[in-house]
Amino acid sequence: MKHFYKSFALAIGVALAITGAASAQTKVGFVYVGPIGDHGWTYEHHQGLKAVERAFGNKVKTKHVENVSEGPDAARVVQQLARGGHDIIFTTSFGFMNPTLKVAKQFSKINFEHATGYKRAKNVSTYSARFYEGRHVIGLIAGKMTKTNTIGYIASFPIPEVVRGINAAYLAAKSVNPQVKFKVIWVSTWFDPGKEADAANALIDQGADILMQHTDSPAAMQIAEKKGIHAFGQASDMIKFGPNAQLTAIINNWGPYYVARVKATMDGTWKSGDVWDGIKEGMVTMAPFSKKIPEDVRTMVAKARDDIAAGKLHPFTGPINKQDGSPWLKAGETAPAGDLLGMNFYVEGVEGSLPK
């Protein structure tokens, strides 16, 4: 009997030691839609993971799963991370929204963070960046620099995020060049370098001399470099793929947010919320402006960027009509957040119809 007590106490001691060691480390999980090597969207989320590791060192243990397709597979992966005892899990693509919520319901002690979504729960936060502020800046540059007055736009899926980008870039380009036209091609994928390259070629063949993209690979940038035209980097700085072609890039900078949320989880102060930060907070940054941009244009867009950061300029400021001519914003009115988050229409002047 004595032996029994001894071993029992020992077992408890060991168990306590194990749980003690486990709770000293905060486990952070990440779910990526693409490969880290995409040099775009997923790459930047992974930079965020690295920022977390740098900030907390041994106090965190991170785990990431890449190439997770949007759908039933996502729920399985999120669930696995949750079962694996992660304290906070970041799911970094729009299509992970419902799987994240489903799993979050079963694991009420775990904090979930879903990027670019709009559904929240007690333990599910959403966060996104105001990429459209960056789109405004590149729209201005494109409008000023196009010679054929044709801008090519490679779009992925007709979700509000992407539609907002097209509208923001178009309005900005139009404001400095009334003749400008946007050609939009939907490739129905986030990541297929071959198809993105085909789309880039098609746009150039149809007269576009500046390309914008809302897909994740640097293929379009390479085509622009090869054909001697200009393009803008998407999600990451793509200057390596287009040393002459890239005018600037919209960079997603998730690090500071991830560090703050992991910190809150450690301190027990984490609360569900919704964050939508932009240039001002540093969640969206611009790559250095190319020397190919004329001096006066560079000054103008740098000012626009700084005005956005200072809150003096809103890319969606009325009067703006919808594509069918019906009024959306009155003169001087800025777009309400709800309209922006659920944007499912083109603004007046954009050609073509929005896929449903």
Place this chain on the structure above:
Amino acid sequence: MDLLVLVLQGVIIAATPLVFAAIGELVVEKSGVLNLGVEGMMIMGAIAGFSVTLETGSYILGIASAALVGALSASLFGLLTQILLSNQVATGLALTIFGLGLAALWGQGYSGESTQALGKVHIFLFSDIPIIGPLFFSYDPLIYLSVALVIGVSWFLNKTRLGLILRSIGENHDSAHAIGYSVVAVRMAAILFGGACAGLGGAYLSIIQTPLWVEGMTAGRGWIALAIVVFAAWRPGRALIGAYLFGGVTVIQLHVQGLGFEIEAQYMSMLPYLVTIIVLVVISHNKTRAALHAPACLGKPFFASS
């Protein structure tokens, strides 16, 4: 007219990886083996071609090693299915998954790098003819190689003794074995050839079409190549047409959108697959004719009883 020429050029470039992969798989299937690992072999070829081209600066070395690595990946499949008699479907699927993973591992240090795209061949006088010049004589050498390969395979299968042996093994391996042909040796050769072609298809993507390495860059093209073989009813000429049709629908739908036609993009993306399904239904509605097209021993394991 200029736009039309540009569109057709785009079609041929987009279709070439499919031509390579499909013609290789066609020979494999003609010998009676079903290798579902095309996607895996393609991506192995893509990373091999890209990394060697980047390290050595030589396109010829890059393309050769893509073919070699493709054949090596295929040899693994050959070893497992022909000698160890594992299930072909399962082994092929495993090869795809293995290839995608191994290529990602190999390519870790190469993402973010880029090479110069391989230039076009200028054919004296011919390249300068209006319309005909840009349409037929303005491509990189691999495109000509892909067409030559299709012609060569067609000649080999239909006009040579060895081609006849390969086909007879695909139709009835027991009879071929009884006459004294080495079923396993011929099938191994076909599998290696299929792997080399798939590797070339991958290299075309990573060296020429988009000279960069990113994980998963073949994006399902290996599966389309498999569909093209069935679509072509195992005939090389039709495989070429099938690949161009697939490439054509992909590229033309992009142009149609750019020109502002009011067609939903999703329908256009579906079109290549719809066409395949329709063709499959049409060629298989008559059971006897369908049986004539497909190699009779396709996918069946061969076990020499004596």
